[in-house]
Amino acid sequence: MIFSSNGHHMVLKLVIVVVLMVLSSTAYGAGSFYDEFDPTFGDHRVQISGPGNRDLSLTLDQYSGSGFRSKKEFLYGRIDMQIKLIAGDSAGTVTTFYLTSDQSTGIHDEIDFEFLGNSSGHPYTVHTNVFSQGQGNREQQFHLWFDPSKAFHTYSIVWNPKLIMFLVDNIPLRVFRNYENHGIMFFPKNQRQRIYASLWEADDWATQGGRVKTDWSKAPFKAYYRNFNIDTSDKGAWKTHDLDENSRRRLRWVQKNYMIYDYCSDWKRFSQSFPPECKNSKFN
The missing domain is CATH 1.20.5 (Single alpha-helices involved in coiled-coils or other helix-helix interfaces)
Structure with missing residues (x-):
């Protein structure tokens, strides 16, 4: 021609x-939420909409929260989800995006993003945690450098044999490394996990230690999810993802200015001894 x-x-x-x-x-x-995910609870409170069924909302009211999970299980990969959190007074609510294996075994693995709501004018708390073989207690908490209820932002979990990285808009928030070559056997690496998300009420602990309760006159509460990506391909960049000089600088900036809790600094909680990986965590 x-x-x-x-x-x-x-x-x-x-x-x-x-x-x-x-x-x-x-x-x-x-992708379509219908193709990749199933509701877990909440019935009509899980709403899929938009072109290509790429938008999803979760609702919490006085009767129930709601949630969904992936149809497939994964062993390593990168998961991205765009989320817009509850606007206004969100005290007592918890919005989640996480990975977990079968919790009925009692020795499950888990990688958590949890967003703890607050009263109007106060920031959300981003709660992260890692479980291995049923053990957790590896929490770090942050405030964000923006209002996560005003627009969608991308929250990502990179999980490969070397590390778990939590990212916000591709800025590293936290890195949890596999130190088994140092004899520290705490890292989720054997159990396949599903993606979960949920919106639920936990006003006994979620906001300022439970001091601020849910104002049900503000219900229903809604959180929004869209534009997920699930990359478990053999050639995916997640397989070798790590910190470079620029991302290491960004991580230090986040942890210096926005970290509000680190289990490796909680002397009261770990008065006898810190978890063994704490001695290496400063070398992230």
């Missing part, structure tokens, strides 16, 4: 546009 100069330019532009559309549509997966 022969093209004129103008025709060639038009075809070239079309190819460029198509490539950009493909890159854009796969940046966050752009």
Whole structure:
């Protein structure tokens, strides 16, 4: 087939546009929630909508919260989810995005993002934790450098044999490393996990240690999820993902300015001895 100069330019532009559309549509997966996830509780409080069924909302009212989970289980990968949290007075609510293996075994593995609501004008607390073989108590908590209820932001979990990394808009919030080569056998690496998300009420502990209760006159509460990406491909960048100089600098900035709790600094809680990985965590 022969093209004129103008025709060639038009075809070239079309190819460029198509490539950009493909890159854009796969940046966050752009899949259907119906294809990849199932509701776990809450019935009609789990609502899927939007073009391609790529938008999902969870609702909490006086009667129930709601949640969903992935149809498939994964051993390692990168999971991205765009989330917009409850606006206004969200005290007592917990919005989650996490991975977990079968909890009925009593020796489950888990990787947690939990967003603890607060009264109007006070920041959310981002609670992170890691479980291995049924043991947790590896919490770090942060405030964010933006209001997570005003717009969607991307929350990511990278999980490979070397590390677990929590990211917000691709900025590392926390790194939890596998130190088994130092004889520290605490790292989730054998059990396949599903993606879970939920919105529920926990006003006995979630907001300022339970001092601030849920104001049900503000119900129903809604959190929004969209544009998930699940990358477990053999050639995925997640397999070798680690901190470079720039991301290490960003991690230090986040932890210096926005970390509000670190289990490795809680002398009262671990008065006898800190978990063994704490002595290495400063080398992230």
